[in-house]
Amino acid sequence: MNTDISIKIFNLTKSFGNITAVNNLNLGIKKGELFGLVGPDGAGKTTIMRLLTATMMPSSGEAWVAGNSILSEGEKIKEKIGYMSQKFGLYEDLTVMENIIFYADLYEVPQKERPQRIERLLGFSNLTPFKDRLAGRLSGGMKQKLGLACALIHTPEVLFLDEPTNGVDPVSRRDFWKILYDLLKEGVTIFVSTAYLDEAERCTRICLMHKGKILMDDNPAAIKRSLGMPMVEMWSDDARNAIEIIKGIDGVQSVSLYGNKLHVAISRSELVDDIIINLSRSGIVIRGHREILPSIEDIFISQVEGQ
Amino acid sequence: MKFIRVKAIAKKELIQIWRDPLSLAMAFLMPVMLLFIFGYAITLDVNNLKTVVYDLDKSSLSRELVDSFRASGNFEVVGNIHEQKEIDSYLDSGKAFVVISIPKDFSEKLKTGRDTSLQVIVDGSDSNTATIALGYISAITDMYSQRIKGVRITPLIDPRVRVWYNPELKSRNFIIPGLIAVIMAVITALLTSLTIAREWERGTMEQLISTPVKVPELILGKLIPYFFIGFIDVIFSVLLAVFLFEVPLRGSPLLLMLLSSIFLFGGLSLGILISIVAKSQLVASQISMIATFLPAFLLSGFMYSISNMPKALQIFTLAIPSRYFVTMLKGIFLKGSTLKLLLFETMLLSAFGLFVFAVANKKFRKKVI
Incomplete structure (x- = not known):
């Protein structure tokens, strides 16, 4: 050995x-x-x-x-x-x-x-x-x-x-x-x-x-780095209700909630606009978003949800 | 086997007992208290039986008869009744155990040399006591009639009975030594039955089994402090027996301590084995109570003579360690028995201890599940 x-x-x-x-x-x-x-x-x-x-x-x-x-x-x-x-x-x-x-x-x-x-x-x-x-x-x-x-x-x-x-x-x-x-x-x-x-x-x-x-x-x-797709952080006052809607959108790998912030793993960056439009139809306002480096927690959640 | 590890476990165990008032009380107060309570409560002597007198004769002769009952010390006259129906209420309520009913013509018939009868009613619901009381009654009336007749009838055979080892036939003399055996059987198993289970419950065992400690080191280390506690308990009990209950100690105190040590080893090992199998303190303490108290009380020859039991039960008693300890203690206390006389008991008790210790070692696995 x-x-x-x-x-x-x-x-x-x-x-x-x-x-x-x-x-x-x-x-x-x-x-x-x-x-x-x-x-x-x-x-x-x-x-x-x-x-x-x-x-x-x-x-x-x-x-x-x-x-x-x-x-x-x-x-x-x-x-x-x-x-x-x-x-x-x-x-x-x-x-x-x-x-x-x-x-x-x-x-x-x-x-x-x-x-x-x-x-x-x-x-x-x-x-x-x-x-x-x-x-x-x-x-x-x-x-x-x-x-x-x-x-x-x-x-x-x-x-x-x-x-x-x-x-x-x-x-x-x-x-x-x-x-x-x-x-x-x-x-x-x-x-x-x-x-x-x-x-x-x-x-x-x-x-x-x-x-x-x-x-x-x-x-x-x-x-x-292993996520292999962009991770976007979004702010919303109604983040809790937003989760289910976002999950239903094609190309979304995972969503997790941190207070009023959402971490969304998406297959391509352009999907952000789709998400915002979809949410606004339900009356949920996104107050801002940015691309971030995922944390271990994000990776873990995306892995578990991907199973 | 490494001495340093045995010592470490023994020391740790001792510190834990010392810092826990409840285990200290169980270790030192319980045996003394049990001996005290049972020692006074269990007596097979029949003294001061409550007696009422229904004297219809009311003569000097009838009073003399009642006096001879009273003088024997076995009967205590608690009242006189004047009507037949009162007899029932005295016996029913338990206010009296014996009723002596003297007929109207009692003294007249005696004076004229005719036979007369005496009615004695005994509460038979406690048949043991009743049998003993009947013996006393016939002895007292026999002596009385011989005295009245003024002649001594010499029977053809005159048995001169001598009771050895316990000439006064005091039940305390054989109960107390047996009781020490019963109490020690319960205490030893109870003391150690908690030790292993407690470590599983508190989560300290998982840490302990991840170390290189060997199973015999662990078990021996846990036995040692309880062995000394048990030893002190035996000394206390023997001192109480001799000085408080005045049981004669005719044999060698040294032999008594040696044989007690062998018994302690077996009893403590049994407790450890129960603790290993049960893994929970509550279950372990209940099993050890049942596994020791009942056999020690009923099948050890402490209360009921083994030779009176059915054959199958007699064989079963061979597996009960307190049986040997009861014989040892009774023998050393009352007969002054030597090791040579108790060799059979000593060997079987040693074998029991070694066997249980070996099984405990085999049963304990250094694994969580």
Whole structure:
């Protein structure tokens, strides 16, 4: 196997009864990538995380993480990875320090390396003043940073983060991503899932996922260019009612609503005039429009609607 | 197996128990309270049976008879009645358990050396107590008639019965040691039945199974703190038995602690196994109550002698660990039994513990589903 590859996924499938959460997935992730798995709730993100962290067995297919098979070498994988589950997985009735030492013990971090590592982890997560506070009394953002600190105590090769910034305030989110960039410089492969599409743009590579399948897989800039058709932003006081009318027009790929703004993907630029005329017939006034570079969210919506 | 990981889990578990008042109370107060309540509530001795007297004779002889009932300590005269119909109301309402009815010509017949009769009515709705009361009644009247006749009839066979191990036949002496076994059976399973299920419910298990921790390390680490709690509970219970309930401890306290340890290991492992299978705290605690309390109470030989049970049920009791612990505790307390005498129980109890521990290890998978 290529030594540059950190995670290799081959025909991976996981079904729960009639529902296929992960459908015949194939992926290769290089060492040092900040890989973002993006998709709505129920897309199968958590299932992939669990399969790759060897905490769930696939229905079929195979994957290798840090050179070990998820089918036969799950316990070896667990020594090399750090994982932060979606739900806060640390002990709320233990202090910050007690949680960190507990995980240091489980990963057999040598005693003499501990003071230095713990100091560093507490430092970059700004948890030093709270080290004796019960984890249950931390704010949402601090809890996530503590989770990250515990997942990093043994300096893993691959870090799996399942929606780490879910329910975290914007400032803490920015701090959190800063920490991830620092880790990336140290050569750690980071596999992160998120439902926040704006956040996904911070990744070096994005995989759009929907209903267990990958819709797109590229770097953020390439994904934004991939629409292959113009995207127009339109303002209207009656934007909500405009959606259905616009959707019915030939050549419109997708429409999405942002307050009183509409993002419309169209097959050719001239279609804008058709749309405005059509809307005015229904008494809806467009107060202005301009061509824009689509966001990841626009791409995602156009992809899902195009299905 | 890595000691550092076992220690980490044990330490974490201990901190959690220590910071949760509810688990602390369950661990330390519940067994003592149960022993206290059941120890006083369950008694098979028949003392101070409420008795009313319907004395139509009203002579010194009839009063003497009533006095001998009273003096035995088994009967407490709570009233005298003067009409036949009052008997019903006393027995119906439960105000009396025994009615002694002395006929009008009682003293006259006795004085003239003729046979006379005495009517004694006993409430048979509690047949156990009634049977015991009947024994007392015939003993008291026999002694009384011999005294009146002024002769001692020597029967052909004079059985000299000696009751070993519990010469005073105090039911408390055999109930309390058995009760300790029943309570510990329930407590041990209940304590550990929550530990694994709680981690699944709170979401901490998903994090834990993503680490390299091994299953035996996890299970052993979780057992250790509860083992010490169980050990302290046993010491408390034995102290209560000896000093509060005055049950004689004739055997070696050291042997008692050793055998209790074996029992604790099995009981705690059973709780863990239930917790692994149930995955929910509510279900786990209910299963462990049913799986331990009923067999320990009914089939362990604590209340009902195993030799009186149908053959099939007798065989079934071999699979009930509290059966061995009841025998051990009764033996050590009352008979001063040694390890040699309890070898069969010790071996089966050890086998039970190891088996359940092994099954728990096998059942636990480090997977979400």
